[in-house]
Amino acid sequence: MIEVHEVVTQASLVQNSLVAIYSAMFVYALAFIFFTYDLARRMSDAKQVAAPPAEALVASTSARPRAGGTAVLDRAAALGVPDVPGIPEDTVKPKRSISGRLGMIFTVMAWILHVSGTVLRGVAAGRVPWANMFEFTLTATAIIIGVFLVMQFWQDLRFLGAYITGFVLVALGVATTNFYVDVVPLPPALQSYWLVIHVFVASLGTGFYGLGAALSIIQLVQARREAKGLSGIRGVPTAQRLETLAYRLIVVGFVFWTFTLIAGSIWAEHAWGRYWGWDTKEVWTFIVWVIFAGYIHARATRGWRGSRSGTLAIIGFAAVVFNFTIVNIYFHGLHSYSGL
Amino acid sequence: MASSPSSEQNTSDQNHDPKRPSDHFDSEVPDASEVTQPRLGFVGYLRFFWRQLTSMRTALFLLLLVAFAAVPGSLVPQVTSDPNGVIQYKAENPGWSKVLDFLGVFNTYSSVWFSAIYILLFISLVGCIIPRTMHHVAALRSQPPKTPARLDRLPGFLQTEPVALDAEDIDEGIVAARHVLRDARYRTRMFDDSASAERGYLRETGNLVFHIALVGILIAVGIGGGFIWTGQKVVPVGQSFANTLSDYDSISPGRWFDADALSPYRLTLTKFVAKYDESNSTDFGDPTDYTAYVRTQVPGEKPKNQTIKVNSPLEIGGTQIYLLSNGFAPIVTVRNPAGKVVYSAPVPFLPQDTSLTSEGVIKIPDGLAKEVGIIGLFYPTECGDGTCGAAPHSVDPRQINPVLTMQIFTGNLGLNSGKPVNAYSLNTDKLKQLDGRGTGKAGISLTPGKTAKLPNGLGTIEFTKAIHYAGLDIHHDPTQYWVLTFAVLVFLGLLTGLFIPRRRVWIKAVRRGGKVHYEYAGLARGEDPRLDDAVAEIARRHSQLLGLTIRP
Numbered sequence: 032m033i034e035v036h037e038v039v040t041q042a043s044l045v046q047n048s049l050v051a052i053y054s055a056m057f058v059y060a061l062a063f064i065f066f067t068y069d070l071a072r073r074m075s076d077a078k079q080v081a082a083p084p085a086e087a088l089v090a091s092t093s094a095r096p097r098a099g100g101t102a103v104l105d106r107a108a109a110l111g112v113p114d115v116p117g118i119p120e121d122t123v124k125p126k127r128s129i130s131g132r133l134g135m136i137f138t139v140m141a142w143i144l145h146v147s148g149t150v151l152r153g154v155a156a157g158r159v160p161w162a163n164m165f166e167f168t169l170t171a172t173a174i175i176i177g178v179f180l181v182m183q184f185w186q187d188l189r190f191l192g193a194y195i196t197g198f199v200l201v202a203l204g205v206a207t208t209n210f211y212v213d214v215v216p217l218p219p220a221l222q223s224y225w226l227v228i229h230v231f232v233a234s235l236g237t238g239f240y241g242l243g244a245a246l247s248i249i250q251l252v253q254a255r256r257e258a259k260g261l262s263g264i265r266g267v268p269t270a271q272r273l274e275t276l277a278y279r280l281i282v283v284g285f286v287f288w289t290f291t292l293i294a295g296s297i298w299a300e301h302a303w304g305r306y307w308g309w310d311t312k313e314v315w316t317f318i319v320w321v322i323f324a325g326y327i328h329a330r331a332t333r334g335w336r337g338s339r340s341g342t343l344a345i346i347g348f349a350a351v352v353f354n355f356t357i358v359n360i361y362f363h364g365l366h367s368y369s370g371l
Numbered sequence: 372m373a374s375s376p377s378s379e380q381n382t383s384d385q386n387h388d389p390k391r392p393s394d395h396f397d398s399e400v401p402d403a404s405e406v407t408q409p410r411l412g413f414v415g416y417l418r419f420f421w422r423q424l425t426s427m428r429t430a431l432f433l434l435l436l437v438a439f440a441a442v443p444g445s446l447v448p449q450v451t452s453d454p455n456g457v458i459q460y461k462a463e464n465p466g467w468s469k470v471l472d473f474l475g476v477f478n479t480y481s482s483v484w485f486s487a488i489y490i491l492l493f494i495s496l497v498g499c500i501i502p503r504t505m506h507h508v509a510a511l512r513s514q515p516p517k518t519p520a521r522l523d524r525l526p527g528f529l530q531t532e533p534v535a536l537d538a539e540d541i542d543e544g545i546v547a548a549r550h551v552l553r554d555a556r557y558r559t560r561m562f563d564d565s566a567s568a569e570r571g572y573l574r575e576t577g578n579l580v581f582h583i584a585l586v587g588i589l590i591a592v593g594i595g596g597g598f599i600w601t602g603q604k605v606v607p608v609g610q611s612f613a614n615t616l617s618d619y620d621s622i623s624p625g626r627w628f629d630a631d632a633l634s635p636y637r638l639t640l641t642k643f644v645a646k647y648d649e650s651n652s653t654d655f656g657d658p659t660d661y662t663a664y665v666r667t668q669v670p671g672e673k674p675k676n677q678t679i680k681v682n683s684p685l686e687i688g689g690t691q692i693y694l695l696s697n698g699f700a701p702i703v704t705v706r707n708p709a710g711k712v713v714y715s716a717p718v719p720f721l722p723q724d725t726s727l728t729s730e731g732v733i734k735i736p737d738g739l740a741k742e743v744g745i746i747g748l749f750y751p752t753e754c755g756d757g758t759c760g761a762a763p764h765s766v767d768p769r770q771i772n773p774v775l776t777m778q779i780f781t782g783n784l785g786l787n788s789g790k791p792v793n794a795y796s797l798n799t800d801k802l803k804q805l806d807g808r809g810t811g812k813a814g815i816s817l818t819p820g821k822t823a824k825l826p827n828g829l830g831t832i833e834f835t836k837a838i839h840y841a842g843l844d845i846h847h848d849p850t851q852y853w854v855l856t857f858a859v860l861v862f863l864g865l866l867t868g869l870f871i872p873r874r875r876v877w878i879k880a881v882r883r884g885g886k887v888h889y890e891y892a893g894l895a896r897g898e899d900p901r902l903d904d905a906v907a908e909i910a911r912r913h914s915q916l917l918g919l920t921i922r923p
């Protein structure tokens with residue numbers, strides 16, 4: 032009887048967890064829409080700025096009360112722009128964008144659902160919620176969003192919202208449709224406290240790398256605009272500032288990744304009797320580590336700052352994603368924990 | 372003014388900055404005249420080459436090359452980690468495999484080209500850190516640099532409101548400056564009207580420890596390779612294993628392996644317990660725990676009862692023993708027609724699926740009229756009720772309805788040829804099959820305790836029961852703790868090298884128009900997001916101490 036009871040509660044926990052995750056995806060989707068809208072507005076504002084500034088300033092300020100300026104006004108109204116386009120951010124304090132703020136609110140709501148779903152999953156399984164690809168995706172994406180939200184205290188990162196929520200939405204979509212597995216007991220090789228440490232720190236590293244790479248992407252966009260003499264996207268820091276932010280995140284990611292490598296080796300020694308065996312998963316974790324060591328060096332090498340090192344960061348994160356998806360699913364190795 | 376009016380910003384200070392390759396971001400751009408040297412002698416070329424090899428750009432290039440060169444080894448199975456995969460791959464792509472074989476791709480990580488890249492990288496690394504270490508050791512004993520002439524262009528610049536002060540007050544102000552700076556753990560140097568301070572030497576120490584420990588890992592792994600040996604032994608329940616060379620099923624010794632140095636312990640597998648998931652309907656029968664109960668005996672000590680599990684190896688006699696596999700070993704007894712036992716032993720079978728359908732081989736070279744080879748299949752729970760289709764298979768990894776089926780072969784088993792043979796396979800090419808599939812005669816099928824006649828009057832075979840066996844890996848790696856130590860140093864060095872800020876701070880009294888004010892500024896060596904805050908904090912403390920106010 033007791034066992035039957037347990038099975039029932041476990042099933043309902045799993046069910047609730049999934050409901051929370053699906054709801055989170057729905058709310059992320061809302062956040063994504065608002066962020067995208069916000070970003071589109073910033074971009075179009077920046078385009079306006081690209082016009083000769085003096086003229087734009089005169090045109091827009093004088094156009095405001097008059098009919099002659101309808102083109103500009105309509106456009107502004109249509110886009111829901113409360114402030115006048117064409118005035119660089121420095122001249123006029125940017126009004127808070129409603130869409131950006133809504134995006135942020137929805138992200139927080141979605142994140143709470145996301146974390147609840149992940150925790151419920153852990154409770155249902157009676158262990159940490161990162162023992163297979165489905166669970167790892169839940170945890171790692173929750174960390175990405177978590178770091179994104181915490182970063183807001185230091186730096187307004189709403190311009191990244193569309194990218195981040197979009198990425199997480201896709202990741203959760205793939206996880207729920209392609210990676211989903213029921214809660215099952217751990218096979219003996221995974222029964223170790225190293226699972227708790229090693230895999231969690233790996234997800235932390237993934238989270239920081241992911242956000243760093245996102246900043247690097249925007250950095251490249253900004254740098255191109257700056258190189259063409261255009262003004263940057265409104266409300267987005269300069270390419271150099273973005274690079275510094277990306278660097279700070281990636282360096283933290285690198286520390287976590289280094290720890291993951293070391294902890295993984297210790298675990299491998301316990302479970303498989305050797306700390307390093309060039310298993311495919313080990314190889315790719317190593318490759319990622321070396322790429323980011325290269326990134327850190329590039330930042331210290333004359334001629335390699337800026338877009339070049341930014342590109343390396345993006346390649347590095349691409350390797351992380353590759354390591355997690357393609358390597359787990361298609362490559363053979365000892366790390367067959369995908370549960371698929 | 373005591374502080375020297377040196378170059379305007381005095382930001383780059385050869386003696387005090389950590390040493391960096393000339394193409395480091397913080398290094399000064401070399402003069403054109405220096406770059407286009409007129410003619411290089413042999414030594415000149417060597418020096419030029421060395422400088423290239425130890426430059427940041429080369430290090431970066433080699434790092435990226437290592438990452439890139441590691442890729443093929445993950446796409447193609449490797450001899451070391453997946454030998455069967457290699458055999459299969461070669462069978463499937465015979466032509467292409469020849470090319471890969473030639474390039475050493477099946478052994479990527481010990482191939483000539485991969486080794487060449489990382490050895491170059493480490494030469495570059497050593498060439499880079501030796502001068503930096505010497506420089507840093509000198510810097511650790513040196514005083515902070517002189518105060519720059521003007522602070523107002525430096526980061527974090529702040530100043531107090533000017534007040535009327537005499538020379539004695541200024542002296543006091545500078546003593547207070549030293550006090551504040553020392554409190555904040557700066558190394559401080561005093562001048563007449565200024566204090567110059569630096570902190571965070573640990574940043575460079577950490578960076579050097581990090582790089583040196585990387586070299587340490589490489590050396591420890593390199594040396595370890597010669598001392599490591601790994602052996603395998605399959606032990607059925609009730610049987611023993613003695614740590615002597617002859618008792619291993621297989622062993623792969625390092626270069627400096629010494630069989631006499633094996634410590635003579637003995638281990639008996641007293642019990643093996645495999646637990647399977649019985650609650651979950653979707654994954655019914657998945658393993659949840661394996662435990663090998665062993666009794667160990669080290670000479671001169673009392674025997675001990677211990678356990679080996681998948682994630683917890685047993686340490687004994689300088690070796691680690693890992694539980695890497697397990698399965699069933701049917702106990703089989705063969706008698707000749709006269710009833711004399713010619714073979715009796717548990718035979719470890721290899722699991723073929725998750726329900727532990729297992730396959731094994733029994734070889735009987737002597738005692739019967741002919742050499743006999745037997746291919747057996749063991750089903751812990753044979754699906755015997757006809758609901759599972761024609762082909763017999765196991766539906767549960769536990770023994771609920773155990774069945775052993777066999778096909779009998781006769782002919783030369785090749786055991787006397789001197790060549791090593793695989794105990795788990797039987798080459799049937801030159802053997803004659805007497806029964807089972809394709810012969811028209813039914814094969815033998817036994818349940819525990821039953822006996823059957825061998826075909827052609829060869830004798831009888833009895834299946835007593837099936838017991839568990841444990842597949843043990845025995846390792847000896849005297850360097851692995853060295854590797855671990857260096858890895859921990861890598862990690863600690865990384866933390867200090869990245870997160871301890873190296874910064875200089877100056878406090879300076881400036882006279883202007885009969886009044887005096889204090890100026891504060893800092894300078895970061897390397898990434899330092901909190902420099903401005905740090906200078907502001909020092910300025911706040913110092914001005915408070917003197918009762919001055921900071922000009923907003």
Ligand code: HEM
Nearest residue numbers: 324327331425426427430495496499577578581865868869
């Ligand atoms: C085995 C290959 C190498 C790896 C994995 C590696 C990794 C790293 C990492 C992670 C850092 C930043 C951490 C810290 O500052 O403590 C760093 C910094 C540095 N590395 Fe390496 N490195 C390697 C080889 C080299 C070589 C060959 C050189 C010399 C050319 C070099 C010169 C430097 C320098 C000068 C810094 C400081 C950068 C700065 O000023 O911020 N490294 N390295």
